Amino acid sequence: MLGTSRGIALILAIIIGLMVAAFLSLMDDATVNLILVAAGLAFSASYIFIFITLEFLVFREIGNIYSLLEKIQKKKHGEIITEKSGSASISPLRKINKVINSYAIAQQKEIDALQKNAEYRREFVADISHELKTPIFATQGYIHTLLDGAIDDKQVRMKFLKRAAKNLDSLDKLVMDLLTLNQIESGDIDFHFSEFRLKALVLEVIDQLEHKATKKGISLKFKFEEGVDYLTYGDEDKIYRVIQNLLFNAINYNNKKVGGEVEVELKAGKSSIQVSVKDNGKGIPAEDIKHIFERFYRVEKSRSKEKGGTGLGLAIVKHILEGHKSKISVSSTVGKGSVFSFSLPLIKEDEAE
Structure with a gap:
């Protein structure tokens, strides 16, 4: 009642009527009837005037604004404040103030998110332009050199064609990695979960990369418990890619010319399998560790092109493991x-049967 135009008009009209009565009572010739009539008229006139003013010029306009803000907020953010527009309030502006504040906070969050996304897009465009530029320009150089006459020299021709093909292979790998990462992040790629033996999968990856490790003078070791097949549940192809990327990086960035080692270890716990890939290379500086799972981030920026990676491997690893409800962790010491x-669920043989 007190928060409505009727209640406020009644209180103010009573006060005005009492003030008129009090003023007339100070006059010597004022009778009681005169005082009562004057107070009644003042009360009635004041009540009607104040009620009409508040109801039609204040409360209804505020109510319309409040309802409009509610609709905008509900349409834009799917929620409104819990207080109903007809509920009583000592201050008629308190509710609208709540809605405006709530809407302003939501809008500011949206602006912050848009600014962050815009910055991310700018960085991504800059990164992808830089990554595409190198193989494209290199391939163009080789082909134009051949077109300018070097194609007649058989030895130069084969050499330049091989280099151009190598750069195109790098470009193809970059595009495929970008597509894979985009599909995983957008949820467009499906995970096909099944039971598989993790030990056999690791042996397959080691067999694939053993020649590369030997060429770099790095020995690959596989540590596991004999008699355990490490049966797990997940997307076998994608876990293969995770281990492949981790081993590829460990081999590629192990700069030891003598005594380089990369070790894969499987540890079976009560309900999970811990997979570790360890190297004795240069290590990663502490300030770089928090960034290594970002797109295109490389610790060795000056020599990254020679390594042959796309800068997307660890980002793909991170997202694949998140799809398996797992996380990749890293510990590193510079010079060591x-x-x-990461971990995967362990399925015991009797449970599988």
Whole structure:
């Protein structure tokens, strides 16, 4: 009642009527009837005037604004404040103030998110332009050199064609990695979960990369418990890619010319399998560790092109493991090496049967 135009008009009209009565009572010739009539007229006139003013010029306009803001907020953010527009309030502006504040906070959050996304897009465009530029320009150089006459020299021709093909392979790998990462992040790629033996999968990856490790003078080791097949549940192809990327990086960035080692270890716990990939390379500086799972981030920026990576491998690893409800962790000491590890569920043989 007190928060409505009727209640406020009644209180103010009573006060005005009492003030008129009090003023007339100070006059010597004022009778009681005169005082009562004057107070009644003042009360009635004041009540009607104040009620009409508040109801039609204040409360209804505020109510319309409040309802409009509610609709905008509900349409834009799917929620409104819990207080109903007809509920009583000592201050008629309190509710609208709440809605405006709530809407302003939501809008500011949206602006912050848009600014962050815009910055991310600018960085991404800059990164992808830089990554595409190198193989494209290199390939153009080789082909134009051949077109300018070097194609007649068989030895130069084969050499330049091989280099152009190598750059195009790098470009193809970059595009495929970008597509894969985009599909995973957008949820367009499906995970096909099934039971598989993790030990056999690791042996397959080691067999694939063993020649590359040997060429770099790096020995690959596989540590596991004999008699355990490490049966797990997940997307076998994508876990293969995770281990492949981790081993590829451990081999590629192990700069030891003598005594380089990369070790894969499987540890079976009560309900999970811990997978670790350890190297004794240069290690990763502490300030770089928090960034290594970002797109195109490389610790060795000056020599990254020679390594042959796309800068997307660890970002793909991170998202694949998140799809398996797992996380990749890393510990590293500069000059001693790094350890990347993650876990997968362990399925016991009797449960599988």
